[in-house]
Amino acid sequence: xxxxxQHPSRVICKSGTxxxxxxxxxxxxATTMFWYRQFPKQSLMLMATSNEGSKAxxxxxxxxxxxxxxxxxLTLSTLTVTSAHPEDSSFYICSASVRRSGAGTEAFxxxxxxxxxx
Amino acid sequence: xxxxxxxxxxxxxxEGKNCTLQCNYTVSPFSNLRWYKQDxxxxxxxxxxxxxxxxxxxxxxxxxxxxxxxxxxxxxITASQLSDSASYICVVPGAGFNKFYFGxxxxxNVKP
Numbered sequence: 001x002x003x004x005x006q007h008p009s010r011v012i013c014k015s016g017t018x019x020x021x022x023x024x025x026x027x028x029x030a031t032t033m034f035w036y037r038q039f040p041k042q043s044l045m046l047m048a049t050s051n052e053g054s055k056a057x058x059x060x061x062x063x064x065x066x067x068x069x070x071x072x073x074l075t076l077s078t079l080t081v082t083s084a085h086p087e088d089s090s091f092y093i094c095s096a097s098v099r100r101s102g103a104g105t106e107a108f109x110x111x112x113x114x115x116x117x118x
Numbered sequence: 119x120x121x122x123x124x125x126x127x128x129x130x131x132x133e134g135k136n137c138t139l140q141c142n143y144t145v146s147p148f149s150n151l152r153w154y155k156q157d158x159x160x161x162x163x164x165x166x167x168x169x170x171x172x173x174x175x176x177x178x179x180x181x182x183x184x185x186x187x188x189x190x191x192x193x194x195i196t197a198s199q200l201s202d203s204a205s206y207i208c209v210v211p212g213a214g215f216n217k218f219y220f221g222x223x224x225x226x227n228v229k230p
Contacts, residue, residue, distance in 0.1 A: 004161075006161065032216055034218070041225075043207075043220060043221075043222045043223055044162075044207075044220055049216050049217075051216075057216075091159065093161050093162075095161075095218075097211075097216070097218070104149025104150040104169070104211055105149065105150075105211040105214075105218075106150065106152060106164075106167060106211070107152070107209060107211070107218050108164070109154070109161040109162045109163070110161050111160060111161045112159065112160055112161040114159060
């Protein structure tokens with residue numbers, strides 16, 4: 001299957017600083033990538049859909065200026081948490097969609113990034 | 119309304135026992151359904167994908183079924199192991215390329 005690499009896996013930052021998370025599709029081109037947030041013992045919550053070369057589409061309630069998404073190439077999307085605060089501490093996961101002939105669309109996930117803001 | 123519902127929400131079984139997880143969906147049009155395993159603190163990992171024409175598919179101790187008529191899928195785990203403890207998520211893509219519908223997951227706890 002397709003491989004999606006997410007980096008870093010863990011990051012601790014000070015309140016007020018910004019953190020960038022990278023999501024790469026290693027062996028395929030990802031026209032569309034997704035960013036999710038997951039709180040402990042809860043389901044994945046879609047934050048935004050990122051399309052290469054265009055602005056990301058954010059879900060209701062997600063601050064565009066706080067969670068900056070850049071999808072500059074077909075293999076890389078980045079999520080930058082700006083001016084991070086302790087309440088931004090969470091598990092962030094990216095995924096990329098692949099269209100399979102005869103099988104529809106599939107999602108492949110990165111390993112996730114544990115963000116802790118102190 | 120496009121939805122994916124999973125049951126049970128959580129499940130505790132003894133090591134070596136079998137279990138079955140359920141996924142009902144109302145997503146239309148339907149192209150495929152995928153089961154993922156998510157270990158705590160990790161991203162979801164694909165277990166199996168079921169397309170419209172497939173009824174049963176096995177991946178080791180995991181066997182998935184799909185009934186496209188009733189829009190139901192199940193994931194059967196045979197001879198459970200402690201390492202099977204995880205959340206199992208059912209995902210169905212929506213029309214087009216930009217939408218996936220997630221079940222809320224089943225939290226499986228395998229005890230020795």
